[in-house]
Amino acid sequence: MATALVGIIMGSTSDWDVMQNCAQTLDQLGVPYEKRVMSAHRTPDLVIDWARGADARGLKVIIAAAGGAAHLAGVAAALTPLPVLGVPMESASLKGLDSLLSMVQMPGGIPVATFAIGKPGAVNAALFAAATLALSDAKIKRALEDYRAAQSKKVAEAKLP
């Protein structure tokens, strides 16, 4: 199995329903990844160990998903020099606005590149991670070009009822 280049982490198994779209997109592009559930609130020691070791394990990009008081991405970003992409999960009470704001409003100095709430963000974070890797990987670049071409064809050929 190829060494993982992307680490997908999420605050709860309840985030997987949405985040499987991120994993599927990376699968489509042939980008190797690892995926883990961990929480800055519920498993702080695990997050510290995992994020501190991510760079040395060969990961290049981290995608962190969380909902509500979504601190996971920010805490991971504080623990690693790797780029961290945040995907806010839709929350039951505030529809994900809480997740979005707690992820995007990072203090200066520790960036989290924050994507749209829910599935569009999950897919786009995977595409963005792949685009970052494509800067130095011709195979991933071709896979991204093919993805775009297929997407354009689908839209151009769409039939309305």
Ligand SMILES: Nc1c(C(=O)O)ncn1[C@@H]1O[C@H](COP(=O)(O)O)[C@@H](O)[C@H]1O
């Ligand atoms: N925001 C965080 C963090 C964190 O930021 O560390 N850990 C869990 N959670 C979020 O809590 C929500 C509810 O979790 P449960 O469904 O397990 O109660 C999830 O969306 C998760 O990402």
